[in-house]
């Protein structure tokens with residue numbers, strides 16, 4: 001089978017907790033695999049043994065916003081070097097549940113942490129050997145109002161340190177995603193995730209076809 005583009009793709013899934021993004025990631029992986037692509041499904045924080053250990057701390061240990069931002073990027077560095085970059089270099093498609101946009105949205109807009117410092121950390125962590133800042137090729141932002149997301153979450157699990165935040169926190173996080181999307185409209189696509197699952201999935205497919213990710 002021929003592919004629309006032979007090289008690797010780096011696609012990230014974003015949204016506030018309860019937006020439903022994690023349901024669509026395996027579905028896209030399956031669709032890509034059916035077209036003969038090799039897919040790495042991964043997540044942040046996490047994705048390597050070290051980063052998964054940092055994830056446990058980030059989700060459950062109390063810490064200040066600077067410590068939180070540094071640990072997010074420490075986990076990201078390991079994930080980037082040991083998992084994402086090698087997979088992309090091998091021509092695979094990397095589907096990552098959250099990435100740096102989440103740090104800007106949660107630590108930056110949610111916690112109020114300095115966005116300029118986050119810019120610097122992003123450059124340290126994601127600059128390649130040629131000096132280019134590496135970003136996802138495509139980011140799918142699953143957007144829902146925080147009240148809808150909270151209802152969905154209440155039904156399924158005990159909240160972690162982030163999920164336990166009040167609605168006002170998630171309003172700021174959502175505004176953070178909106179700001180990221182308007183600053184990078186060619187990369188970040190907003191998907192209205194309040195609709196029924198099949199409609200949301202149909203849009204994921206159609207965005208991926210339009211971008212040449214799916215044949």
Ligand code: TMP
Pocket residue numbers: 017043044045072097098099100101102103104106107162163
């Ligand atoms: P998950 O539940 O979607 O796997 O994400 C874990 C939590 O970590 C989620 O509540 C969002 C938060 N998070 C940040 O605050 N900053 C980040 O950079 C990332 C990747 C996740």
